[in-house]
Amino acid sequence: MRAFLRAGSAIKAFYERYDRYIDGVVRFTYALIVFLSVMYNTGYNTTLSNPFIAVALALVCAFLPVYVVTIFACVLLIAQFVSVSMEVAAVFLVVLILILLLYFVFRAQDSWIMMVTMVLCLSGLSPALLPLALLFTPIEIIVVVFGIFSYGFISVVTKDLTSLASATSRLTTGGRINLLLTDIVSDEKLLLLLIAVASSMLLVTVIRRSKMDDSALIAIVAGDFLFLVVYLLGGYFLGIGLDASGYIRLGVGFVLNAILAFIIIVFVLAMDYKHTENVQFEDDDYYYYVKAIPKNKVAAPDRKVKSITGKGALENLTKTGEAKKEAAQEMTGKEEEHAG
Numbered sequence: 001m002r003a004f005l006r007a008g009s010a011i012k013a014f015y016e017r018y019d020r021y022i023d024g025v026v027r028f029t030y031a032l033i034v035f036l037s038v039m040y041n042t043g044y045n046t047t048l049s050n051p052f053i054a055v056a057l058a059l060v061c062a063f064l065p066v067y068v069v070t071i072f073a074c075v076l077l078i079a080q081f082v083s084v085s086m087e088v089a090a091v092f093l094v095v096l097i098l099i100l101l102l103y104f105v106f107r108a109q110d111s112w113i114m115m116v117t118m119v120l121c122l123s124g125l126s127p128a129l130l131p132l133a134l135l136f137t138p139i140e141i142i143v144v145v146f147g148i149f150s151y152g153f154i155s156v157v158t159k160d161l162t163s164l165a166s167a168t169s170r171l172t173t174g175g176r177i178n179l180l181l182t183d184i185v186s187d188e189k190l191l192l193l194l195i196a197v198a199s200s201m202l203l204v205t206v207i208r209r210s211k212m213d214d215s216a217l218i219a220i221v222a223g224d225f226l227f228l229v230v231y232l233l234g235g236y237f238l239g240i241g242l243d244a245s246g247y248i249r250l251g252v253g254f255v256l257n258a259i260l261a262f263i264i265i266v267f268v269l270a271m272d273y274k275h276t277e278n279v280q281f282e283d284d285d286y287y288y289y290v291k292a293i294p295k296n297k298v299a300a301p302d303r304k305v306k307s308i309t310g311k312g313a314l315e316n317l318t319k320t321g322e323a324k325k326e327a328a329q330e331m332t333g334k335e336e337e338h339a340g
Helices: 002-041 051-061 067-084 086-104 108-122 126-135 138-159 173-185 188-208 215-238 244-269 311-339
Strands: 277-282 287-292
Touching: 002 051, 002 067, 002 108, 002 244, 051 067, 067 086, 067 108, 067 138, 086 108, 086 138, 086 173, 108 126, 108 138, 126 188, 126 215, 126 244, 138 173, 138 188, 188 215, 215 244
Parallel strands: none
Antiparallel strands: 277 287
16 A cells, blocks of 8 residues: 555656646547547548547647537537537537536536546446546536436437438428437436436445545445446346447446546545544534544655764864865876976
8 A cells, every 4th residue: 555655646746747748638638538439429420520630629628728628529519410410409509508507607617527427428338437426526416417418319319310310311300309309318228327327426425425434445336336236137127238248348347447446545535544533622602523534645755864973073074185185286286297
């Protein structure tokens, strides 16, 4: 554990020294993953699905706030949906406006949660979302729901592409809108994923904020177990089976889940439950009971300063100084003789 804490301290010191450059690289990488994921999972417009466009937009986002990535990604999605039909794009735009008015107008900094959720669900790695709940409040799970809905919207449009496309569909404008909304609401796989992820993350946030020792570890274990129970049993009773690739992606998602949970618990939360203190004090109106849990830290290395004292040490320093002075005088004399 101490080795991990030392590594964490070294990483933190490195980040504090080069934070401007590291933040730019992280924003670029995050934006590139989001844009490529949108293009790969839609691809309705081949021109807008060019990877060079994703790289160019990611370079721009590297110098801008994180929420700009969400704005660009939503614009890309709307442009892709326009290539299917104006009705699909209009419905998605209305949904985005509602999301903006309900949440992001107050907390735009949480918009990255929506994009990360959408990307992980599109990749079939939804279990990797659960450790993030260790850092969330219950209200932030709403943003996770928005991300799952965005994933479901893309999935339904892809599934019903032929019926929704204005160029090939025989449906009217109202028929296309009705088909889209009906399929989203009746999508049992989307509903199951939404319930499994939201309930598991809510459980993680509640246990994480409890007073029990090792609450973070207990929270993530309980959340993972609840997700498996809800997702697998729900899929069994609803007749929604997973193929071999689905089980592989689920397994990879839990591997990422374990890695993220370890990083968050050890490096971010870093709770030292062995030295927990329970403090009680009072004032004129209340009694206060406080449970203080220190963070794991690596003690700064002791610097040993060698002091030179005593008569013998002083004589040695004097002799050394006189010897250096004599050597310098001798060298100067030789140089003068050589010059003469």
